[in-house]
Amino acid sequence: xxxxxxxxxIPGTFVFDADRGREGYQLNQFCISLRKAPNREEFGADExxxxxxxxMTAGQRQAVIDRDWNQLxxxxxxxxxxxxxxxxxxINFQQLAGLMTGMGNDAYRAMMLAGGRSPEGNRYQxxxxxxxxx
Amino acid sequence: xxxxxxxxxxSHVPAIGVAMDSGITKQSYWEPVFEGFEKSREWMKAQKAxxxxxxxxDHCTVFDATCIPTFALGCAPEFAPADEGWGPRPVPVxxxxxxxxxxxxxxxxxxxxxxTIMNEMEVDHGLTVPMSVMFGDKxxxxxxxxLVIPLCVNVVQYPAPTGNRCYNLGKAIRRAxxxxxxxxxxxxxxxxxxxxxxQYKRAGLINKxxxxxxxxxxxxxxxSLSQTPHIDYLREAGSEGxxxxxxxxxxxxxxDDVEEIHRHYHVPASNTxxxxxxxxxxxxxxxxx
Numbered sequence: 001x002x003x004x005x006x007x008x009x010i011p012g013t014f015v016f017d018a019d020r021g022r023e024g025y026q027l028n029q030f031c032i033s034l035r036k037a038p039n040r041e042e043f044g045a046d047e048x049x050x051x052x053x054x055x056m057t058a059g060q061r062q063a064v065i066d067r068d069w070n071q072l073x074x075x076x077x078x079x080x081x082x083x084x085x086x087x088x089x090x091i092n093f094q095q096l097a098g099l100m101t102g103m104g105n106d107a108y109r110a111m112m113l114a115g116g117r118s119p120e121g122n123r124y125q126x127x128x129x130x131x132x133x134x
Numbered sequence: 135x136x137x138x139x140x141x142x143x144x145s146h147v148p149a150i151g152v153a154m155d156s157g158i159t160k161q162s163y164w165e166p167v168f169e170g171f172e173k174s175r176e177w178m179k180a181q182k183a184x185x186x187x188x189x190x191x192d193h194c195t196v197f198d199a200t201c202i203p204t205f206a207l208g209c210a211p212e213f214a215p216a217d218e219g220w221g222p223r224p225v226p227v228x229x230x231x232x233x234x235x236x237x238x239x240x241x242x243x244x245x246x247x248x249x250t251i252m253n254e255m256e257v258d259h260g261l262t263v264p265m266s267v268m269f270g271d272k273x274x275x276x277x278x279x280x281l282v283i284p285l286c287v288n289v290v291q292y293p294a295p296t297g298n299r300c301y302n303l304g305k306a307i308r309r310a311x312x313x314x315x316x317x318x319x320x321x322x323x324x325x326x327x328x329x330x331x332x333q334y335k336r337a338g339l340i341n342k343x344x345x346x347x348x349x350x351x352x353x354x355x356x357x358s359l360s361q362t363p364h365i366d367y368l369r370e371a372g373s374e375g376x377x378x379x380x381x382x383x384x385x386x387x388x389x390d391d392v393e394e395i396h397r398h399y400h401v402p403a404s405n406t407x408x409x410x411x412x413x414x415x416x417x418x419x420x421x422x423x
Contacts, residue, residue: 006365012336013373017292025199032198035219070334079333080194080290087219093148094404097337108338112402116340123369
């Protein structure tokens with residue numbers, strides 16, 4: 001019997017499980033390396049040369065270069081790792097959420113001040129499908 | 135004998151640490167967050183705790199993906215604040231009660247909790263933010279008023295340990311502390327949560343009703359609460375809401391019969407619902423009178 005991944009029908013969410021951890025290993029190891037200042041400097045000086053040290057897929061590498069924050073998660077990245085790349089770029093968690101949700105910083109911040117995103121209509125994928133959300 | 139007298143549940147939002155470190159806690163955005171901890175700081179001071187046993191998680195700071203222990207117990211002499219990408223927090227180094235930590239490690243493994251022993255470890259905001267909110271501003275050259283034993287729980291790579299496992303680990307920690315020969319007052323912190331999702335298109339999820347129920351049941355209905363399946367945290371409280379399993383370790387380490395001393399809940403701090411509770415064992419309250 002396979003594992004029951006009952007969390008795969010939560011919309012707009014990637015649960016970072018062991019399969020994703022395997023796919024994203026090199027990408028995530030790259031990201032965490034940026035928590036140290038000398039590595040941030042080296043990456044900043046020549047992104048391509050620095051990325052060559054990690055055997056990530058071409059898609060993962062491109063997503064890093066493009067700073068495609070959602071694509072990074074789709075390809076096995078985890079938010080606590082990708083946030084290190086964001087921090088390197090001067091982007092904090094809330095600004096990053098503004099980018100990933102496509103709302104932008106001001107609208108996202110306003111939503112949080114108004115109590116956050118309600119669970120109503122946001123629990124199951126079919127609820128988003130019916131609304132025409134991606 | 136050492137004894138566990140009280141427990142603290144507390145969010146560990148990194149932005150709370152940033153707000154304290156940059157002196158903006160009186161700004162209108164932050165004031166309501168910190169107001170709720172004023173009573174907590176008075177309470178904490180009055181406890182005269184010798185040791186805080188602090189359950190938290192690392193956020194891919196000190197632990198990278200090479201090794202992912204489910205439960206890692208800090209047994210080193212001290213734990214320095216880690217650089218999380220913007221420099222280490224300017225707060226004191228955390229000092230351990232090393233002999234008690236070794237005793238707990240020994241006791242837990244014979245009690246069939248096969249924890250990982252950390253003889254060197256830095257600590258991130260998951261540990262330092264709860265210290266800051268409960269003890270107030272401390273600079274690099276200050277000292278925390280008590281010793282700290284960190285227990286680091288994997289809640290980043292799914293699955294986190296179950297709530298049931300965490301609750302029972304709390305019971306085992308209680309047995310370990312109860313069998314230690316030095317007279318010590320130990321307070322247990324369970325940290326993380328409450329509802330929040332940091333990632334992807336559903337980021338920003340907050341579920342006040344769910345969080346409130348969690349806080350209510352923590353006092354009166356902890357065993358049934360600890361049976362909450364992971365899918366409920368993920369769906370109802372956001373993908374990072376699963377951090378709340380760490381509160382069950384704290385609750386398991388207390389008596390069945392506890393009294394809620396204080397509660398605080400506020401939305402938002404950055405992406406997160408801030409939740410906080412203080413619980414005391416009822417029999418320790420009688421002992422004080």
